[in-house]
Amino acid sequence: MSSHLTQLASRLDNIAPFHVMELAKMAAELERQGRHIIHMGIGEPDFTAAPSVLAAAAQAMADGRMQYTSATGLPELRAAIAAHYRDMYGVDVAPSRIIITAGASGALLLACAALVEKGAEVLMSDPSYPCNRHFVAAFDGSAKMIASGPEHRFQLSADMVQQNWGEQTRGVLLASPSNPTGTSIDEDELRKIVEVVRGKQGFTIVDEIYHGLRYDAAPFSALSLGDDVIVINSFSKYFNMTGWRLGWLVVPETLVPPIEKLAQNLFICASSLAQHAGLACFAPAAMTVYEARKAEFKRRRDYIVPALEELGFKVPVMPDGAFYVYADCSALSDDADELTIAMLNEAGVVMVPGLDFGPSTAHRYVRISYATSMENLQEAIARLRIFLSGRTQ
Structure with missing residues (x-):
């Protein structure tokens, strides 16, 4: 039986793959192998509805x-x-x-x-x-x-x-x-x-x-x-x-x-x-619940930003909202994509390179989501400290 490939609309040429989701697939494969992965990539609250x-x-x-x-x-x-x-x-x-x-x-x-x-x-x-x-x-x-x-x-x-x-x-x-x-x-x-x-x-x-x-x-x-x-x-x-x-x-x-x-x-x-x-x-x-969770997100932000800076990341602008940190990683690597893949494979920590978000910051910035528990954030920092010390030796 012959197959016929329908010609696709040309507009698809202007829509790039979403690297966030590609990293998520890589992380899922490592989890299937029994690895414990800390997800700081996808922007999804770790809370559910009130x-x-x-x-x-x-x-x-x-x-x-x-x-x-x-x-x-x-x-x-x-x-x-x-x-x-x-x-x-x-x-x-x-x-x-x-x-x-x-x-x-x-x-x-x-x-x-x-x-x-x-x-x-x-x-x-x-x-x-x-x-x-x-x-x-x-x-x-x-x-x-x-x-x-x-x-x-x-x-x-x-x-x-x-x-x-x-x-x-x-x-x-x-x-x-x-x-x-x-x-x-x-x-x-x-x-x-x-x-x-x-x-x-x-x-x-x-x-x-x-x-x-x-x-x-x-x-x-x-x-x-x-x-x-x-x-x-x-x-x-x-x-x-x-x-x-x-x-x-x-x-x-x-x-x-x-x-x-x-x-x-x-x-x-x-x-x-x-x-x-x-x-x-x-x-x-419900609003009482959501405001308490907002306070928890702020607490996580106030922890993760100085912790990242101590590791060598630079946070040139303090995030005032959402649950993301956009960090300059150029002191650690000249290739944010390579760095995030290495962090995933060696430290079991998911971050997202700047590739998705535009060419001007593609190779020197990473996005970190703190929409996960404080315990996970602390464990991620501990793992990254070991990972980064190994890269500088």
Whole structure:
């Protein structure tokens, strides 16, 4: 029987493999061989949903509330998120502007489907989360990666946006706090960026998926900068619900009908079970749990940063959010990819090289996730101390 290989779409040429997942596969193979591996690679909280959220999911299943919802989501959940913005950030957002999505990835997919067309250019910082540029590529646009170093907290500035805006530029895609750096954009700088983009009649998308995990500043959302700012968020990180695939998108009222049309066709709706569970996230009992876990993440950050620096890593910018450290490893190796593979094979510790996040930091930076227990972090530092001492002898 002859096989026929269907010709693939050319857009796939613009989507690179995800090295984070490749390292995860290597680590899984070592675990199958009986090795104990400490995972500081994938950005997934070691906590799960709060007990009251799990109970709400079980009750929804028992009650048979598993049918399709509206493509925009449960009205009660949209209202609860609007109330959360009012209570947490002091921002009034109409529930009608909130669209419930299949995770932040679903939100970004819908936003790019609505705003990116063939040949369109979207400005992003280098380094940044790789999937964001691939969402743009999926709709035949291109991400223009702008190198941003420690002096800019690895984020875009208004001047960078102004200088790099070209004829094909249609908007910017920001992340604050950022993956991989854990750094946020200063409030005044973000305001200036929005003003520059607004002046050019472009769009501003701000990924705030880690926004609940900011440690050193008062809560601030880009939604306070105007109704034209598009914000992405999710239940995955702060609410510890990664596998539930539940997120949301806040858009101007004029964008709701076209995005609803896209959601109807692409997704029908987000998981109804996850939506009913998500409602319980905003109850006081659950918020108490999540705030305690946030404090634990901060405790881990305050341990891991100086511990890494003692080993010879350089942390040029203290991460103020998320659960990542972006560390310069050039004093230890001139090849971050080689170093992370050696750390995995010899020390049993998973870190991620800068390859995924953009060319400007690809070979001298590694991303460390501290979304694991303090005991694991301490054991990882002990192993790395032995591993690195062996490399210098």
